[in-house]
Amino acid sequence: MDRPDCDPDRLQRTYKQFALVNRVVSGWRRLYRSTVRPKLAGGGTPTLLDVGCGGGDLAVMLARWAARDGIQLHVTGIDPDERAFHFAANRKPVPGVEFRQASSGDLLAEGKSYDVVISNHVLHHLTAPQLQSFLDDSAGLARRLALHNDLSRSAAAYALFSAGALPLAGSYIRGDGLTSIRRSYTVPELAAVVPTGWTVEPHSPFHCLLTYRPHDSYRPHDSYRPRQA
Numbered sequence: 001m002d003r004p005d006c007d008p009d010r011l012q013r014t015y016k017q018f019a020l021v022n023r024v025v026s027g028w029r030r031l032y033r034s035t036v037r038p039k040l041a042g043g044g045t046p047t048l049l050d051v052g053c054g055g056g057d058l059a060v061m062l063a064r065w066a067a068r069d070g071i072q073l074h075v076t077g078i079d080p081d082e083r084a085f086h087f088a089a090n091r092k093p094v095p096g097v098e099f100r101q102a103s104s105g106d107l108l109a110e111g112k113s114y115d116v117v118i119s120n121h122v123l124h125h126l127t128a129p130q131l132q133s134f135l136d137d138s139a140g141l142a143r144r145l146a147l148h149n150d151l152s153r154s155a156a157a158y159a160l161f162s163a164g165a166l167p168l169a170g171s172y173i174r175g176d177g178l179t180s181i182r183r184s185y186t187v188p189e190l191a192a193v194v195p196t197g198w199t200v201e202p203h204s205p206f207h208c209l210l211t212y213r214p215h216d217s218y219r220p221h222d223s224y225r226p227r228q229a
Contacts, residue, residue, distance in 0.1 A: 008083075009073060014171040015055030015087045019048040019075040021173060023057055025161075026120055026203050032065050035211075038117050039144040042211050045072045047140060049114040051134075052122040053077030056088030056097075062118075063097045076114070078102045104137035123150040123210065124184040128193065135195060139212055146212040149203060151184035158182070184208075 022028065031042035040046040050059045059077035077099045078086050085101035104117075117138050128135055138146040151157065158181050165174035185193075187208045191200040194210060203209035 003013045011090070011185065012171055014176075015084070016211045017168055017171050017173050018055045021056035021059075021165075021168075021177075022120065023061075025206070026058075027207060028058060028061065028120065028149065029065070031147065031149065031203070031209075032062060035098070035145070035147060036062070036116055037069065037071070037120070039068060039072050040073060044068065045074050046116070047114040048079040048118065049104075049107070049112075050075060051117065051138070052128045053079050053088060054084050054120075056091050058118075059097055059099070059118050060090070060091065060094050060228040061221055063094055067096070072096065072179075074098075078104070082220055090148055101185055104134060104141060106187065107142050108137050113141055113143050115142075117146040119148045119150075119215055121180065122152055123148055130194065131193065135198060135210075135212070139197070139214070142212065142214060144214065148210040150190075150208055150210070152185055152206055152208040153184040154203065155208065160206075 036048070040048075046060060050062070053059050054126065056077050056153055057101055059075045063073055064073045075097045077088055077097065078101070079088065079099075081104045082101055085099060089098040117140075122134070123131060135146075138148070158178060161177055161181060162174070168174055185208060187200055187202050190208055190210065194200060197212055199211045201211075203211050
């Protein structure tokens, strides 16, 4: 689905199905309650950045969960892919949610910052230099927390997703999902390549969680600066 010549109708169906897939497999409801929501306390209007937001379903879900908890959260979803941005921007408007076609590097260059910075299933798309730049950007943008949820490679994850995604015909979900699992890190692999100040832990049997809480021990890398996501 990342290819510029992919079928546009099939791509639209993929974006629509992301909401179901993310609800079932990504575990963000639990992450919101245990990790994100505590960082939104303190009054005012907290802010959250969803990097590589795709079709925008997670940004919308987070805003709605926060609203139910009485939190006036402002969510910005960004994606550098024009097709993803247009799909997200054409969703039914949700109070407190906006979408931009931009990268994390673009926002950092603008001097933006957010209470919480998140991504979902982005890390495995990045090369090693891009991953370092992505994490540098996240650390620079996050005031309270950066949280990146990604797939964790395993034979069991591959087999279960291969079978479970069979009903999602007519989209790129199954094929691209299997490719993503093959490309994803295990927890030890990811822990071996992240900078100081980031922690890696299993989020579920099939996901790993990369977390950064701002403090003085982390210094962004200067060795490479390609901008992605």
